Amino acid sequence: MLKKIVQKAWLCLSVASCVLSGCQFNRETNERDEQAVSTDTLAYEYEHYTLYSDHVVKTNETTDTTFYAVSYPSFKDSMVNRFVLKTLLGSDTATVKGAAQTFVSEFDRFFLSDAFPRIWTSESNAKVHHITPTYLGLVIDVYAYTGGAHGNYATVFAHYDLANQVPLTLDDIVTKPFRNELTAVAERYFRKQENLSVDQPLDDRYFFDEGHFHIPDNFALESDSLLFLYNIYEIKPYVDGQTELRVPYSEIDRLLTDRAKRIIGEITNK
Structure with missing residues (x-):
């Protein structure tokens, strides 16, 4: 979408x-x-x-x-x-x-x-x-x-x-072998942000394919977090607008590539 x-x-x-x-x-x-x-x-x-x-x-x-x-x-x-x-x-x-x-x-x-x-x-x-x-x-x-x-x-x-x-794409920040782990961490933060329980279904309120959580390819590097942005219609109706999801680097440091860590260090220290 x-x-x-x-x-x-x-x-x-x-x-x-x-x-x-x-x-x-x-x-x-x-x-x-x-x-x-x-x-x-x-x-x-x-x-x-x-x-x-x-x-x-x-x-x-x-x-x-x-x-x-x-x-x-x-x-x-x-x-x-x-x-x-x-x-x-x-x-x-x-x-x-x-x-x-x-x-x-x-x-x-x-x-x-x-x-x-x-x-x-x-x-x-x-x-x-x-x-x-x-x-x-x-x-x-x-x-x-x-x-x-x-x-x-x-x-x-x-x-x-x-x-x-x-x-650069998301693969340059977190390589594909670690994508499932990144998705799992992101889902935990998403559920907390949306006030959802651990096992609450996602297909009743969101547009996730078959109710399975996914992270978008649309991301930003911030000083302390990896920001994912879902645009309109991507996971919610138009009236709900965009959805921002931030995953702290402290939670995914082990998943980041060396290139990502270098860039994040430059952003943090500039």
Whole structure:
């Protein structure tokens, strides 16, 4: 479910709907934060890009237009930038401008064929979550609305090994032979967090497959805990929103890879 939500969000990525009261609006903006942020290893600054549709949707209260907005950190290192954009757009060949044009063009076709069109909104905001001499962690918040009762949103974490110039997955933090043990520890914390007894079934309140607890691939490295994030619809109804689950490193230290321990040490001591 997470994968489907995120894939849709790549194309339709904000919680705001650009309200315009009959004034002219700029169809395309490309901005850059003046203040650059740097560490001992990498410097970056945030880029902002917005593309509006020319078609206006009028209601009794507002005059709105569809838009695609994205912001992301831009690095001087081309390999790191490639990782950021691939994570943000879901493709290593897509461009920000191209993704924006695709989204707006799809709305424009929809607008011409629908008697009562609604605006679409798409916003994606990528931020640096952690950066150390050997590690880059990103957090990406995406929101998409293309009709229906409500929009879809998700938060996705991405990880990059700066030393070896490769993306990192959960397997690089805890290898597969230890995954069952990690899952067991995580379930214990999940049950405590959700006020569930040790043997209480999970299939009556949650969307776990056949009632079996699982941890998501969506994770973040924090200073003292491994954070797992379940996005909307993944294990609970939309109304319940996202679910965060933290597993203290002290409980799983024996399961962590040497690479994970090094990165966590850098995050803790930075």
